Every structure is written in C-alpha cells, then in structure tokens.
Amino acid sequence: MKSEKYNYKYPRPALTADCIIFGFDGLDINILLIQRGIEPFKGKWAFPGGFVRMEESTEECAIRELHEETGIKNVFIEQLYTFSDIHRDPRERVVTVAYFALVKTSDYKLIAGDDAKNVKWFKIKDIPSLAFDHDVIFRIAHNRLKGKIRYQPIGFELLDEKFTMPQLQLLYESILEIKFDRRNFNNKLMKTGLLTPLNEKQQNVRHRAPRLLKFNKKKYSELLNSGFNFEI
Amino acid sequence: MKSEKYNYKYPRPALTADCIIFGFDGLDINILLIQRGIEPFKGKWAFPGGFVRMEESTEECAIRELHEETGIKNVFIEQLYTFSDIHRDPRERVVTVAYFALVKTSDYKLIAGDDAKNVKWFKIKDIPSLAFDHDVIFRIAHNRLKGKIRYQPIGFELLDEKFTMPQLQLLYESILEIKFDRRNFNNKLMKTGLLTPLNEKQQNVRHRAPRLLKFNKKKYSELLNSGFNFEI
DNA sequence: ACAAAAGTGTTTGGAATACACCCATGC
C-alpha cells in the first residue's frame, strides 16, 4: 500500500499555522523561537508552527503546535496574516496562517518538543536570521503589535497583578520603542480610571519605592460596553 | 485511471480565496455578490471566489476569480482575514482567505462568469442572506472598511477625478454611517492640503453649484514620506 | 549627605466641536 493515501482531483497547497509569541520579561520584549531539528533549515531558528489537521481550525492548530513545540498553553492568540508566496517553503507549496500573542515570559516554562532542538526567548535586538520567510513575518507581527497596544489595554496582562507606574511605562516604551514623559504618561493613564492605586509600595527596591497599582477590570468592562475609546 | 490523481500522505483542507468588493455609486456603498449557479447553495448569493491554484498566491487567486466571475479587473485588494471553521463548507473542509477592496461601481461593467448565474451590486441595507459563512465575513469586512477609511485617504479613489466637497462628505457618511457637520468637515479636509480647488463648478445641479476639487497626489506622497498622519 | 528614582501640577498650543448667516441657482 502506498503511503500517500489521500487523493484529490486537483493539487492542494499544504496548510500550516505559525505562532509569533511576544513575551515581556519586565524589562524587554522578547520573541519566542524554536531551533529546527529537521530539514529544511535544520539548525535555524523559526516560529513554532505546523501542519493543520482536518479536525481543527487554523487557530486551534496554532495553539496545539505552540504547546507541542514549546510547552506553552493557555494563550490568547489573534490572527495576524496569511502568507502564501509560492516559494516561501523550498520543499513544496505551503500556505501559512500566522497568529500572534503577547504574554509574560515568567508565566511559562519552555520545553522543547520533538521537532525542535531548542526553544528560547530572544530579545528583539538579538533575533538571528530566521528560517523560511519568518523574517518578513516577524516585521509584520512587530508592526501589528505596536499598533495594537496603543488602542487596547493589553499591556496590563503582561505585568503582575500588582504593578507600578514605572513598570507600565517601561513596558509601553519597550514595545513602542519610544520614550514617554513620566508626568504625562502618569496623567494620561490615571485619567483613564483603569488603574486603582493600592496602599502598598513595591518592596526591595534600591531607592524610593513606587506605589503599587492594579488594573480595574470592572471599569474596563464598563468602558467596553459604553463604546470604548482607550488610547495611549 | 482514477480522476483523483493528486496524492498526499496526510489529508489537506481545500484552499480558496474570496473577494469582498465594496463599491461606491456616488450615493451609497454597495457590495458585489454573485448568485451561485451550482451546488452547494445553488441560487444563493455569495462573494466571488474560488480554489487556489498551485502556481498562484492566494492574492493572485482572489484577483483571478474576481475577474472570471464578475468581469472586474485592475483592483487593488487587501487581505482581510482567513476563515477556517471546520464546518464552514458543507461539502468538505475548506479554508478561505478573504480579501477586500473599495472601488467605484461606475468603473466596471459586470459580466457573470461560468459558475455564476448572476452578478450584482447590492446596497448594504439590501443584502440577502448569503451562502456559506459569508454573512460573518461581510460583517468583518464592513468593520474593517470603517476602520480603514478614517486613517487612509482611500475615499478619493471612489469619486471622479474632479469632485465636490458635498460628494466627498456623502461618501464618508455613507461608509461610516454617521453625519458630519458640513463646516467642520470642510475645514478639516481642506487643512490636510490634499485637496486642490479648481476654478470650475459642478454642472447640471438643481441649485447653487459647488466648486470642483481634485486630489493632490503629489502632496499625498510627500505626506507619506514624512511620516504621515491622515485622519478624518 | 548623596545618589537614585518617585510623586506631582501648570502652562501653552493645537485640534475638535459647536454654531449662523449670506450667496448662487433653478424653478
């Protein structure tokens, strides 16, 4: 019996899903890469991803492959773009649907899966040249992230439940690659009403301890309902 | 010899591309639909689209199918979203990459292709229930269009080379489904510098004739280069 | 005491909004 047992009247491209996972470590934005253990591009770094099965959507595939290849689970991913250049995979015609997410690195322990020699967070400045067309995919994902964070308060999910204003500012500066005026940043964020100041201060800091804040989820859902206008 | 001559080790979803074409007719925004001539959903209205070939990208496929099924060519399309729900096509597993574009209806003559009984522009208010998951796709496309038009001066391409301020306002109001103050709309648009007033007036109007304008492409490319901030 | 980082408020300029009267044209 032949091993190619799935037969179609017309040829079909293979379909994959890839995950571009941005991770904030409290200081920098990182990107999650796996080192390929098999050809093509064996030894090169790439985004986790793999072939879509018949019983799963591309989104489910992305989540499954992410888990299999890196150990990460429970991530909310969002569709980024579909890449379908004819020659993007040297083996054969492969179309990939790319997803992205933003997480905090400390929430996950990385475990390399079967097809991957290695899994690692890379600082954005230190990203090596990637397999396939993943350099292109990365640029597009990074731009999307920059756009998204200005209009949606996703930033808060990257910090601990209690966090400080300087931490939040660092996060935004790290993603957007710009600097904010500390006073204006504070004014604007406090004016949203989404941050509740606590009567606690950060511990174990070398100098004056900043106040802790928490994200006000109740206020956020109110804002969402009443036609929402968050913007940094 | 068997007709299913393309054999793969693992099963593959079929891959299609669909086109959501918005058309402005000077008064309303319309959407281009074809009436299906074959099962499934024979007789129902749907977006033009079809199966991706091995020698074309999904974008090229969308453009080709659009031409084959409606006669329309030379359209700049933009990727919208990829739909991969397992049951979105009753025949078998089909993943579709949706593209959208905004054109003026008067630029094109519609010609129904082989698989389509009929091609027609529908006013947004008059859209019938659609085949497959195309209702969902339409909602997503419409929201994307609303978002896009506020940040990119795509509106000008929908009018004649010479147009009037009231026409432009009508266009924006029609897409965004809101009303603008006539004076403020005028002030804001003129302040962009993208509109050059001509020494001509609209002809054959029942009342006071508005002045004609044209879009200043040179100014627009300057703006694009110098980090661009168009917003309505 | 000093070094490091946090906390805070005011002023200014520009953009968005609200708003009303006069003008041209066809009938």
Place this chain on the structure above:
DNA sequence: GCATGGGTGTATTCCAAACACTTTTGT
C-alpha cells in the same frame, strides 16, 4: 421670490505636550 443647498469664520472646549522641583529611601 422662494426653495434648495453651497460657502465660509469664530468662539469654546478639550487634549497633548512641555516642563522642574520636592520627596523618599538605601547606602
């Protein structure tokens, strides 16, 4: 002359940006 819709400017409000001094804490 009247009905329809076009053309235009100003006052106000709000938001964004620029900007500096004082306070806390560890060493």
